[in-house]
Amino acid sequence: MLRLITLLSLFVAPAYAEEVIADLSQSRISITTDFDGSEILIFGAIKRDGPIDDDAPLQVLVTVEGPNEPITVRRKEKRFGIWINVDAVEIDAAPSFYAIATTAPWDQMITDVEDLRHHVSTPRAIRSVGANIRGSADFTDALIRIRNADDLYQTNIGEVQFDQQTLFSTSVRLPANLHEGDYRARFFLTRRGRVVDTFETKIDVQKVGLERFFFRLSREKPLVYGLMSLAIAISAGWLASAAFRIFRA
Amino acid sequence: MQLQHLGVEDPAPTGVRDAMNVYLPIAEVSVNAFLLLGLGGMVGVLSGMFGVGGGFLMTPLLFFIGIPPAVAVATEANQIVASSFSGVLAHLKRRTVDLKMGTVLLIGGLIGAAFGVQIFNTLRAMGQVDLLVKLSYVVFLGIIGSLMFVESLNAIRKTRSGSPAKRRKKRGLVHKLPFKMRFNTSGLYISAIPPLIVGVFVGILAAIMGVGGGFIMVPAMIYILGMPTKVVVGTSLFQIIFVTGFTTLLHATTNFTVDIVLAVLLLVGGVIGAQIGTRLGAKLKAEQLRILLALMVLLVCGKLAFDLLVQPSELYSLGSNGGH
Numbered sequence: 001m002l003r004l005i006t007l008l009s010l011f012v013a014p015a016y017a018e019e020v021i022a023d024l025s026q027s028r029i030s031i032t033t034d035f036d037g038s039e040i041l042i043f044g045a046i047k048r049d050g051p052i053d054d055d056a057p058l059q060v061l062v063t064v065e066g067p068n069e070p071i072t073v074r075r076k077e078k079r080f081g082i083w084i085n086v087d088a089v090e091i092d093a094a095p096s097f098y099a100i101a102t103t104a105p106w107d108q109m110i111t112d113v114e115d116l117r118h119h120v121s122t123p124r125a126i127r128s129v130g131a132n133i134r135g136s137a138d139f140t141d142a143l144i145r146i147r148n149a150d151d152l153y154q155t156n157i158g159e160v161q162f163d164q165q166t167l168f169s170t171s172v173r174l175p176a177n178l179h180e181g182d183y184r185a186r187f188f189l190t191r192r193g194r195v196v197d198t199f200e201t202k203i204d205v206q207k208v209g210l211e212r213f214f215f216r217l218s219r220e221k222p223l224v225y226g227l228m229s230l231a232i233a234i235s236a237g238w239l240a241s242a243a244f245r246i247f248r249a
Numbered sequence: 250m251q252l253q254h255l256g257v258e259d260p261a262p263t264g265v266r267d268a269m270n271v272y273l274p275i276a277e278v279s280v281n282a283f284l285l286l287g288l289g290g291m292v293g294v295l296s297g298m299f300g301v302g303g304g305f306l307m308t309p310l311l312f313f314i315g316i317p318p319a320v321a322v323a324t325e326a327n328q329i330v331a332s333s334f335s336g337v338l339a340h341l342k343r344r345t346v347d348l349k350m351g352t353v354l355l356i357g358g359l360i361g362a363a364f365g366v367q368i369f370n371t372l373r374a375m376g377q378v379d380l381l382v383k384l385s386y387v388v389f390l391g392i393i394g395s396l397m398f399v400e401s402l403n404a405i406r407k408t409r410s411g412s413p414a415k416r417r418k419k420r421g422l423v424h425k426l427p428f429k430m431r432f433n434t435s436g437l438y439i440s441a442i443p444p445l446i447v448g449v450f451v452g453i454l455a456a457i458m459g460v461g462g463g464f465i466m467v468p469a470m471i472y473i474l475g476m477p478t479k480v481v482v483g484t485s486l487f488q489i490i491f492v493t494g495f496t497t498l499l500h501a502t503t504n505f506t507v508d509i510v511l512a513v514l515l516l517v518g519g520v521i522g523a524q525i526g527t528r529l530g531a532k533l534k535a536e537q538l539r540i541l542l543a544l545m546v547l548l549v550c551g552k553l554a555f556d557l558l559v560q561p562s563e564l565y566s567l568g569s570n571g572g573h
Contacts, residue, residue, distance in 0.1 A: 145563075225499030233516055240520035
């Protein structure tokens with residue numbers, strides 16, 4: 001089926017190639033102590049050999065994706081008069097952050113087949129292979145809903161500015177509760193819902209300075225970290241006590 | 250074109266809020282620094298006044314501002330060490346710490362804490378840790394709060410009616426059990442088993458609820474062990490710093506959930522608050538102090554019970570499944 005479409009598209013598409021070239025305002029996000037979110041400007045252009053094909057406009061779709069991690073979604077129900085977690089679905093891999101920006105409404109952007117192939121839409125970006133429990137779609141929906149509310153998942157329809165079918169730009173707001181890791185920005189150039197070209201680039205999101213030191217120490221040498229935390233706490237307690245005594249005397 | 254786009258998307262300047270926010274490295278959330286300092290200070294005053302770690306108030310408050318429960322519980326243990334340390338120094342100076350009783354309570358506490366962290370980790374993997382924590386709060390705060398409230402009211406009524414509030418020397422279980430020890434500072438000659446059990450119990454609570462356990466240890470010392478009110482606060486603080494210190498290490502090494510930046514911010518406010526609280530506590534009458542604490546305990550209990558009974562707006566919740 002896919003092969004057939006690819007074959008057909010070879011006939012339909014113009015003979016000349018169209019390529020997407022893009023860059024980001026920053027390829028590195030540093031999480032410092034005063035980190036309160038960040039905004040990445042994304043811009044690019046379409047490189048083409050021939051004239052612009054006017055009957056079907058090109059569309060640009062940009063996704064920014066955080067590192068994938070397994071997650072458990074739990075559902076509450078009223079039992080014995082109180083609301084408690086009754087069942088859970090384990091999702092194999094869900095991006096910790098996922099933003100989509102498009103040039104047009106979703107139905108004009110990409111076909112379901114292409115979406116399935118490239119994992120573009122948010123539900124497709126979440127992989128829940130093992131989750132075959134009845135109603136597990138509700139759990140995936142809940143995951144998307146909760147992360148949407150936290151700005152961790154964003155769908156920004158029509159937020160990509162596209163000039164003369166050539167230059168495009170958008171911006172993605174990264175919230176303050178960001179997790180570190182390798183983020184990737186993907187660019188899809190589509191025509192009539194079919195992907196014409198793709199491009200991918202990396203964003204390095206990392207804790208720096210003291211943040212990094214504490215985080216690494218807590219994972220690599222937890223006992224040292226724990227003892228250090230206690231030492232800091234106790235000495236601060238003693239110092240404040242001593243300072244208060246001097247202050248009163 | 251980009252500028253125009255940006256202008257449309259981000260109309261509200263957020264400069265003032267941004268400057269005060271601090272990113273917590275372990276919790277991985279950004280929180281207002283002054284909010285944390287203020288919470289620490291407020292809880293610190295209570296800590297010094299009542300001889301409770303204040304964790305019973307702080308842990309739910311941390312949940313409320315969006316700190317992950319596991320991080321809140323573990324970090325709170327660390328913060329309690331600091332806020333109690335300055336308090337215990339003040340009490341040691343005033344010789345209101347029964348070191349021998351404190352040590353017996355501590356041995357029990359360490360055993361309890363180790364056991365409590367095990368329970369915590371098991372239930373965390375099962376996704377029931379929030380429920381465990383909240384139910385524990387409702388049950389313990391409800392019982393302790395009501396008991397203290399009734400007791401304090403009776404005590405106040407007695408002093409008002411003119412009859413002397415004489416402390417009865419009860420010869421209960423604490424005198425009948427074996428392994429009797431003499432506790433000179435408290436003026437007691439009782440079995441070591443009840444304080445040991447109290448210690449174990451408090452240790453479990455410290456690990457599960459992210460509390461020092463003062464709110465249960467103080468009444469237990471007064472009503473079960475029969476210790477004089479004067480040494481109760483100092484002795485409980487003495488036990489608390491070691492048990493919460495041990496709990497901190499256990500959480501840091503098994504869950505990686507101790508957030509030092511969060512702890513430092515809370516304790517900066519906390520240590521100063523504790524000093525003020527200790528002095529306030531020395532000026533107020535014991536009954537007034539207890540009725541105030543009882544009311545506060547009941548308030549937190551009521552709020553938590555309400556949250557469990559009312560249908561939450563979001564029935565689904567997310568949890569990492571790193572536990573298995």
